[in-house]
Amino acid sequence: MGRTFRLVTAGGARGMTPSERIAGFLLLAGIDRPVEKIVQTAKGKVTQIIHLEDRERIAGFRAAAEKAQALMREADAARDLTIATAKHAIGKAIAVGEFLIQMSELLSGDFDEWIENYFSEEFSRRTAYRYMKATRYKDALGDDCPDFASLKELYVAAGLLPAPDSDGGGTNNRPSPPLYRVKVQLPPQDAEDLDPVVRKALMADLKPAVDYYERLAAVEEAA
8 A cells, every 4th residue: 555645735836725736636546526515514504625535645646656657658758769760860861961972972073063953942052062061070070979869969060050059958968079080071173173163162161170270380380
């Protein structure tokens, strides 16, 4: 037999009356009986609360525990499904990026034209390069790459999406990838043979690394 504990019926949180507390408790326990009774006194009829019996308390506490545990199991299952879905989505995105990288190497300077001519409006050149950049970022980190909880987290880490506000959370509690690890994959052809669009995109990607290299060189010279 379970412990009866104490059910506070003197009002309190959320302004519930004792009758409302007992009624809610009985509803949770699945017990169908009135909460109040009318008693005839010398001064007239008075409404009184029918207090809980020990068996009713035990039934209510047991029902509450079972419901809480059921909700916990649902939450755990949803969490596991979310993690599995995130890993699946990231795996698919990386597969897309790997395929596009292969096509960019095969088509060389015609890669952007291939995208513009054969891709629908939904999948633009920008979308294609997003997949490729995310794939290169993950490949560059290798075993040091953290397990991202969502595809959005991968995009944020790769610099494809802005980081959330400090109050927004999301990636603050995840291990940060090493900032010193840099891998650059250059096109196989000479710079002058690059398509102008590809050349501008490559310059934009390389500029942060070049700027940081210049700062590092300045520090070394001053040391």
